[in-house]
Amino acid sequence: MKATSEEVKTSVKKLFEDGSIGHFIGYEMGSDSLRVTPCFLKSGQAASRLVWNPLCANNLSKYLLDFGKVEGKVGIMVKGCDSRSVVELLKEHQIDRDKVFIVGVPCSGIVDREKLLAVLGVSPGEVVAVEDDGDAFLVTIKEGTRRVKKEQVLRGECLVCRYPTPVIYDMLIGEAVSSLPWVGDDYSSVKELEALSSEEKERYWSSELSRCIRCYACRQSCPGCYCQQCFVDQLDPHWVGIKIAPQENHQWNTVRAFHLMGRCIECGECQRVCPVKIPLMLLNRHLLREVESKFSFQPGLSPETPPPLATFKPDEDLGI
Amino acid sequence: MKLPDTKEVQTEFKPKILAFCCNWCAYAGADLAGVSRFQMPTNVRVIRVMCSGRVPPELVIRALANGLDGVMILGCHPGECHYSEGNYLTRRRAHVLKRLLSYIGIEPDRFQLRWVSAAEGAKFSAVVKEAADKITALGPNRWGDKR
């Protein structure tokens, strides 16, 4: 990360001081050295709490929906993926562009905490800091520093990230990153699954979805899921009830994937929060690829481009 | 005397198929097929909707999750939608839905979108029969076991 915590603190403090923002949503250190937590500031003095490091996994953009009625602009810190959520929220008229001040930070990869602990063989108590160091992470532990190759410990979504630099911002802290060196064919796992027979695919997804306990953490963490009343909570019509069973689990996950079609911007929060590690991004990315190839559309790049399912070309050939 | 078990008697699989027909074209087409005495498989249940664009994908997924073996949406030909654009939107939606269903293991032929106008009674009958044949060949919906 070219941007540092210090630069972020100074910039945000200044934004408060010159009246550009009345609130700020960023990250601060959490309950141990390898955890960060979302933080909500109302003044420049508190800006000293802010951090920016390879642990900042959360997509903060959904919190913007809570700030619709506040006085003054809301500043928010976004990575590349998060900025695309902001674009989608703007496109769908969920937030007002005039009320948001976007502080973009180019990102070169976020650490998966468990992978890092496994590779290092230490406990979080021994870790002092994690910094970006080009193609590796520099981890300061009590006895010194260790250099860990990024590909070993990155979050799954970072391995296929095509937008490390925010696509929308009012201020950019740090140098833009055009592409990440480890990103190759980002749809290889999707293609692998597509190549299986119907029966094999059905068996795969049935076994994965059988673990679903319908906690709806995926929905809650997703900036694309903001319905006042989700279809699963409707009693009339009654789509999916409270029974945790294969039929209902299939309905929930399939419909959610469909609802995110053309809107999912690959932040991967759903998969990060899933307590039973269902490969949700494998499901979402299939439709992402479909939308890209068939409609030449990528979500989260421009607030003006209409969503692919809300538009059409009269003479397009979709094989129907 | 012991009556045979229903399962023993039923040697042939008859798929249960849902056909959403738009009021202005496909449903009228179905009507015409009936009046003209064209044959139609009995296990295809028709549901009339005002426009094919009204059919939510959630309903298709729910139908399949409930164990139905096939779902069809039949609407006006592109350019002839009674509401101008409904079927264009259906077309995009159906395409993506088909791909999603195929990805999670539901054979693409179980969900079909077809265009049938009010004057095409024979076509309606043929299209529905073709779908029923294809779905019969595929066998019961594997999701049906989950109920």
Add this chain to the structure above:
Amino acid sequence: MKPFLSRDNLLLWLKRLLQEYTVIAPVQAWDTVLFQPVKEVEEILLNYDVSALSPKDVFFPTSETLFTFERQGGRWEARPLPEIKKQVLFGLHPCDAHGIALMDVPFLSPPADLHYQRRREATTLVGLACSRARPECFCESVGGGPQDPSHLDVLLIPTPQGYILQVRTARGAALFTGFNVEELEIDNPPPPVTTPVPVAGITEIARDTFNEVFWERLADRCIHCNLCAYVCPCCYCFDIRDYALKGRVERVRSWESCQAAGFTRLAGGYDPRPSKGARLRQRFFHKFLYYPTQFKGQVKCTGCGRCVRACPVNIDIREVASEMQRIGSRVARAA
């Protein structure tokens, strides 16, 4: 001299157990560990740290049908409850056994919950002591410990040579009838140490924190994902709904979380806990104040650390406990 099972003997015993009982044990499921019924002994993980979900779903399933009425020949007949075969819950750590004991109080106190009771009576608990403490573990701060045998029928303590066996109840002993258990002169391995958390005395000071703005501040980041309640070994909020189907009526109970928006919304629209802060406060108050007061006992927490690991926004029960204590002593000083 202590009863002892070499690793080979343990596997032999488990194989024998599988012939007579349903065995629910920790298994590898994709990237995580879950408690599931096993068919082969080889599936069982003997050296796992923590499962993603606690084994509370053995007694309190994620969803279950409480009863079904069916129309048969003009009458409504109740379907008999499914049979619950005798089962062994194997490999749970002492914190999870503690969780089950905490749930036993509300579910088994008269009038007992029939469904929980049937499952509980059919199950023998065989626990596995912990060889390592995860960074988030704090069982010792809530009256437990990595080798605590309480609430278990059998405890196995792993050592490099095998497993020290502690049979605690007659029901546990019944699992070993006809099985030769050797005796070995061996010391218990030193238990791993957990980081202390200031839970002592929290019940007494909790009420002093009720009006603190701290709760709303903390709740700003909550996304009500429900994970804290779902992964917890002793949280038991549930929802019940009736489903009318063709010729059949079912009553289904499923897990719920007090953190869900609208959890306390009443018919008519009034909600006594409309804000995230009120709901978050409720969670910690139930654990630290209401449950111990109502059931005259320990706090409703086993120190397993699952909520700390699961929370996507790092709301940490350990930090909450510290803050509550800090506020409590500030209030006491001011008084």
